[in-house]
Amino acid sequence: xxxxxxxxxxxxxxxxxxxxxxxxxxxxxxxxxxxxxxxxxxxxxxxxxxxxxxxxxxxxxxxxxxxxxxxxxxxxxxxxxxxxxxxxxxxxxxxxxxxxxxxxxxxxxxxxxxxxxxxxxxxxxxxxxxxxxxxxxxxxxxxxxxxxxxxxxxxxxxxxxxxxxxxxxxxxxxxxxxxxxxxxxxxxxxxxxxxxxxxxxxxxxxxxxxxxxxxxx
Amino acid sequence: xxxxxxxxxxxxxxxxxxxxxxxxxxxxxxxxxxxxxxxxxxxxxxxxxxxxxxxxxxxxxxxxxxxxxxxxxxxxxxxxxxxxxxxxxxxxxxxxxxxxxxxxxxxxxxxxxxxxxxxxxxxxxxxxxxxxxxxxxxxxxxxxxxxxxxxxxxxxxxxxxxxxxxxxxxxxxxxxxxxxxxxxxxxxxxxxxxxxxxxxxxxxxxxxxxxxxxxxx
DNA sequence: TTTCAATATCTTGTATACAATATCTCCGAA
DNA sequence: TTCGGAGATATTGTATACAAGATATTGAAA
Numbered sequence: 472x473x474x475x476x477x478x479x480x481x482x483x484x485x486x487x488x489x490x491x492x493x494x495x496x497x498x499x500x501x502x503x504x505x506x507x508x509x510x511x512x513x514x515x516x517x518x519x520x521x522x523x524x525x526x527x528x529x530x531x532x533x534x535x536x537x538x539x540x541x542x543x544x545x546x547x548x549x550x551x552x553x554x555x556x557x558x559x560x561x562x563x564x565x566x567x568x569x570x571x572x573x574x575x576x577x578x579x580x581x582x583x584x585x586x587x588x589x590x591x592x593x594x595x596x597x598x599x600x601x602x603x604x605x606x607x608x609x610x611x612x613x614x615x616x617x618x619x620x621x622x623x624x625x626x627x628x629x630x631x632x633x634x635x636x637x638x639x640x641x642x643x644x645x646x647x648x649x650x651x652x653x654x655x656x657x658x659x660x661x662x663x664x665x666x667x668x669x670x671x672x673x674x675x676x677x678x679x680x681x682x683x684x685x686x687x688x
Numbered sequence: 689x690x691x692x693x694x695x696x697x698x699x700x701x702x703x704x705x706x707x708x709x710x711x712x713x714x715x716x717x718x719x720x721x722x723x724x725x726x727x728x729x730x731x732x733x734x735x736x737x738x739x740x741x742x743x744x745x746x747x748x749x750x751x752x753x754x755x756x757x758x759x760x761x762x763x764x765x766x767x768x769x770x771x772x773x774x775x776x777x778x779x780x781x782x783x784x785x786x787x788x789x790x791x792x793x794x795x796x797x798x799x800x801x802x803x804x805x806x807x808x809x810x811x812x813x814x815x816x817x818x819x820x821x822x823x824x825x826x827x828x829x830x831x832x833x834x835x836x837x838x839x840x841x842x843x844x845x846x847x848x849x850x851x852x853x854x855x856x857x858x859x860x861x862x863x864x865x866x867x868x869x870x871x872x873x874x875x876x877x878x879x880x881x882x883x884x885x886x887x888x889x890x891x892x893x894x895x896x897x898x899x900x901x902x903x904x905x
Numbered sequence: 906t907t908t909c910a911a912t913a914t915c916t917t918g919t920a921t922a923c924a925a926t927a928t929c930t931c932c933g934a935a
Numbered sequence: 936t937t938c939g940g941a942g943a944t945a946t947t948g949t950a951t952a953c954a955a956g957a958t959a960t961t962g963a964a965a
Contacts, residue, residue, distance in 0.1 A: 482756075482918065508947070518920045523947090524744050531748035533841075539699075540926055540947050552837075559838035562787065566779055620769075621776035624750075625842065699948065725917070735950045740917090757917050757956055 484521035487511070488528055495534060495545055496634040503547040506535065533632060546632075550685065553636065557681035560633050563626050564610070564677045568657060569667065571616035579616035586612050587654050594647035602647050609654060636684055653679065701738035704728070705745055712751060712762055713851040720764040723752065750849060763849075767902065770853065774898035777850050780843050781827070781894045785874060786884065788833035796833035803829050804871050811864035819864050826871060853901055870896065 491511075494500045511522045526543050529535040536546045548556060571579070589605035607630075614626040653676045660671075708728075711717045728739045743760050746752040753763045765773060788796070803826040810818035824847075831843040870893045877888075 484918080509945095519947090520919050520921090524740070524918090527741055527744045528748040531745040541928085542946070555836050556838050559836055559842065562783055562839065566783055570779065619772050619776055621773050621846075622779065625776065625846075629838075629842075701948080726915095736917090737949050737951090741948090758958090759916070 482521070483515070483517055484524035484528075487515055487517075487522055488525035490515075491525060491529060492534060492631070496631055498635050500545055502545050502635065505542050505544045507542070532628065554681075554685060556633060557677075557685070560629055561677040561681060563629055564613075565671070567614050567617050567622060567626050568660075570619065570622065571613050572660065574618055575616055576618075579612065579618075582612045583609065583616065583658065587651075587658060590651045590654060594651040597647065599647070602651075606650065613657075637680065650676075650680070699738070700732070700734055701741035704732055704734075704739060705742035707732075708742060708746060709751060709848070713848055715852050717762055719762050719852060722759050722761045724759070749845065771898075771902060773850060774853075774894075774902070777846055778894040778898060780846055781830075782888070784831050784834050784839060784843050785877075787836065787839065788830050789877065791835055792833055793835075796829065796835075799829045800826065800833065800875065804868075804875060807868045807871055811861070811868040814861040814864065816864070819868075823867065830874075854897065867893075867897070 491500070491506075500506075506526065508519045508522050508526065511526075512519045515522065526535060530537045530543060534546060535543045537543045586605060586609040590602060590609055593599075593601035593605050610630060611623075611627060614623045617623065657676055708717070708723075717723075723743065725736045725739050725743065728743075729736045732739065743752060747754045747760060751763060752760045754760045803822060806822035807819060807826055810816075810822050827847060828840075828844060831840045834840065874893055
């Protein structure tokens with residue numbers, strides 16, 4: 472039974488929403504698992520009401536799926552749906568890279584380089600959690616470099632949904648290093664402001680990632 | 689005070705959600721307008737609970753925005769935000785056109801042609817509501833032609849949000865005809881399966897639309 | 906008259922109670 | 936034993952009640 476801190480005046484339901492989102496993204500709550508309102512209410516020591524609010528929002532975001540009166544579950548994907556999801560992610564990432572290349576500011580450039588440096592460091596140390604964080608930051612910085620908050624939200628929202636699957640991909644130290652090296656190619660084209668090449672390179676990077684994930688499922 | 693039909697076992701809150709979404713998209717509820725839970729509850733002859741559920745989901749979809757304890761309002765955009773939103777829409781439309789061109793099935797092709805025929809018909813009859821419906825269908829068919837449900841949801845969700853603004857653009861009969869004609873160019877490239885050209889043509893179409901909207905605001 | 910603060914009122918956030926529907930269990934018949 | 940249905944149980948959907956924060960109002964002092 473954990474404490475619902477309700478810190479900084481943020482409502483309880485918001486806190487629950489974020490906690491659940493994190494639990495799902497990190498895989499602590501499995502895909503397909505059913506979420507019981509009463510149990511969650513007990514876990515957070517609150518009534519069902521704020522729990523329901525949180526669940527509703529997560530449903531609206533596509534993270535959970537509602538089956539009418541048969542409760543809500545963590546969205547589960549067939550192989551085909553996964554392939555579609557990855558294809559969509561791939562297209563969006565490429566789009567972001569293309570936009571970013573067109574309008575790369577010095578600030579964005581340095582942020583991306585910093586994130587990439589972290590990736591390399593974590594990969595060489597074979598630090599998986601560290602790499603996942605850094606990799607996340609790397610991609611987010613590219614979304615941010617589009618300078619378009621809608622695109623940023625879109626891409627980061629989608630990234631959240633693919634998170635649980637991507638996390639499983641990286642098993643060996645070689646995987647990490649290969650991925651980090653692939654980033655270098657993306658950066659090269661990004662920084663040369665060759666939009667099409669950057670998009671294409673990012674597309675390739677994501678395609679590699681997704682193919683190797685699908686192969687394992 | 690309207691009747692909450694609760695038809696076909698769909699929950700009341702779902703019904704409210706859809707009704708509000710339609711009201712906002714059609715402009716019956718203005719941007720920036722505050723939505724009072726109690727008033728809405730009275731309007732639908734239900735308690736505040738299902739109203740809150742609906743509002744929460746709409747907030748999660750970005751259609752409404754919540755100001756903590758100061759209620760929810762219809763999301764309002766500055767000129768700059770609008771420009772960003774249109775840019776995002778523009779990129780997504782182009783992406784869809786590009787994907788659609790790559791894998792156009794006969795079924796998709798005929799659906800798109802049918803929608804375009806409706807556009808032309810409505811435009812020549814200067815039937816604004818009819819044109820808006822047909823135009824909507826035309827774009828949705830292109831999203832569908834990507835054969836990727838995630839992309840479809842993404843694009844149609846975004847289209848919903850830009851709806852209230854796009855509706856204001858078409859004032860004269862010439863506007864309608866010009867827009868319908870622009871569709872023809874998109875189709876030409878789509879059907880030639882020239883992905884890059886289709887994307888670029890769609891991008892131009894959307895850019896024209898958005899520039900003329902922004903000019904009026 | 907203007908300004909500031911205390912109070913009243915209104916609105917949202919949460920808790921609890923009740924209703925409706927789905928799922929489970931158990932028992933009897935084929 | 937297996938199948939099916941009636942009742943029991945559990946879970947979600949909705950209503951109402953209460954708590955807490957925000958806005959509006961009132962009144963007094965400068």
